Amino acid sequence: MPAPTPHRTPLRRVSQGSLFALSRSGAHPEAPHGLGFLEPAMAELADEVDALHSNVDGLRALGDALQTFNESFASWLYVMNMNALTVEWPEAPTDASFILAKRRAEEDAHAAILALQVRNQPEPSKEEKTTEAGNATTLGDNTIANDSSAPGPKPSTTVKVKKKGKPKLTAKEKKERSLAVDKTVSCLPLEFRGNDPVLRRNIETVIEALMDSGGRGVKLIELITPPDLNQARVNKCLIALVNRKIVTKDNSTGAVLYHWQGVPT
Template sequence: MSNPTPHRTPLRRISQGSLFALSRSGAYPDAPHGLGFIEPAMSEFVDEAEALQANVEGMKRLSDSLATFNESFASWLYVMQMNALTTDWPQAPTAASFELAKRRAEQNAIAAMEAMKAARVAREMEEASAAAAAADRTAMTDADTTYAANNTTTNASALSAKSTVVKKKPGKPKLNAKEKKERSIQIEKIITCLPLEFRGNDPNLRRNMESVIEGLIDAPGQAVKLNDLIKPPDLPQARVNKCLIALVNRKIVRKDNSTGTVMYHWLGVA
C-alpha cells in the first residue's frame, strides 16, 4: 500500500499592495529598482519603532513610580498599624470609667430626690407655722375682745392707749420654691444687663446688687427711698448709691424727685 501524499500549503499570491508589486507597477514609473524601494519604508518603520520605544519607556517609568508609591504607602500603613498595637492610650475610656459615670449619675439622681424632699418638707413646715401663727393671732384677738368687754368702764384709758399702738411694718413676703426660682431667674436676667463689675468681678458687689433689686421688687408699689434700702453693715449707703446709679443708667429703675423726696420706681427689664 503506497503512502499518502502529504498536504502542502499552497503559495500565497502576492497582494496588490505589496512592496514588490509597488516596485513593478506601471502606475509608479518613478519607483526605485531593485532594493531601493525598501529605504523609505524602512525610514518610516524606524520612526514608528522609536515612537513605540519611547511609549514603552514611559510606561516603564510609570510602572516604576507606581511601584515606589505602593511600597511607600504600604510601609506607612504598616507603621501606623504597629504604632496602634504598641502605643498606650491613657485617656481612652475603660470599663471602670463607664462604671464610675453610672455611679455618679445614680448619686446625682439621689441627691436631686433628697433636695426635692427637703424642699417639700420645708414648704410643709412653713405652711404649718403660718397656720399656727394665724391660730395664735385669732386666739389673741378673741382674748383681747373678751377682756375689753369685761373692763369697758374701768379700763377706758388702757383701751385708748391700745387703739393708738403703731402697726408693725409688714415684713418681707415669703416665697415658695417656684417663686424663688422665678425670682432668681429675673434677677440673673437683670444682672446680665449691668456692667462687668456687677456680674462677678466683685462677689460682694453682686450680692449687694441682688439685695437692692429684691428690695425694689418687694417694696409697696415698687417705689422706695434711699434709706429704705440701706442695711448696715452689709449694705452701706455708698454701695446702695452705686447700685441704684447702675440701675438708673440701664433704665431698669426710674429716679423721681418731683414731690421733693427722691423716690426710686422699679421698671424692670423690657
C-alpha cells in the first residue's frame, strides 16, 4: 500500500493587480498571451468610467437644484425684508393725519370759493366810491367826538409783554445739568464726541432746549438758532438722539414733535 501524499498548503494566487503575472499564472493556463489580457480590463474600465460619468451628472443636477433653491429662498428673504420696511414703517400716516388732511382740504376749498365770490363781485362806480368815502369820514368824526365827550375811563394802550427767558440755575443745578448733558453726549456716536467743538456745542444746545421743554413736544423749528445751529444741524442732532432712544418722535397730531426721555437705563 503506497504511502499517503502529505498535505501541503496550496500556493496563493498572484495579486489581482498584476495583469502580467495573472496572464502568466499557472492557475489560468487558458489566459491570453501578449496584449490579449487587456481586453477584459479595458471593458471593466469603460464600465467604471460610465458609472463615474453618471455620478458626475447627478452631482451637477444636485448643484443646479441647490442653486435654484438658494435663489428662491434669497428672493423670499428679500421680499420679507422689504415688507417689514414698508408695512411696519413707523412714519406711516395715522387716522388723525387723514382727518387733518381732510379738514385742510375743506378749508382750502372754502377759501377758494370766497375768493371766487369776491372776484366775481361788480366793482363800484366812481360816484359810489366817493359817497362811501364821505360817509365813512363823517361816521369816523362822530365816533371820535362821542368817545371824547363820553365820561368814563379812556381805553388803555396795548402793553407789550416780554417773553420770559430761561430760568436762572444755581451753581449746583448748573453742575447737575452739565453732568447730565455730558452723560447724554457720551451715548451718542463718535462724531459728536470727537474734536469738533462746533458740533459738540450744537448737540449740547439741542439737549438743553429739550430738557427745558418740561415734557411738552418741541418742534424742529423751535430748536433752530442761526447762524451756527441751522436746520440741517438740528436735524442731524435729533436723528442721533432718536436713534439712541433719548428723544421720541411723535407725529400723531399731524405735526412732528420731539419729546425728551433721557438716557435709557
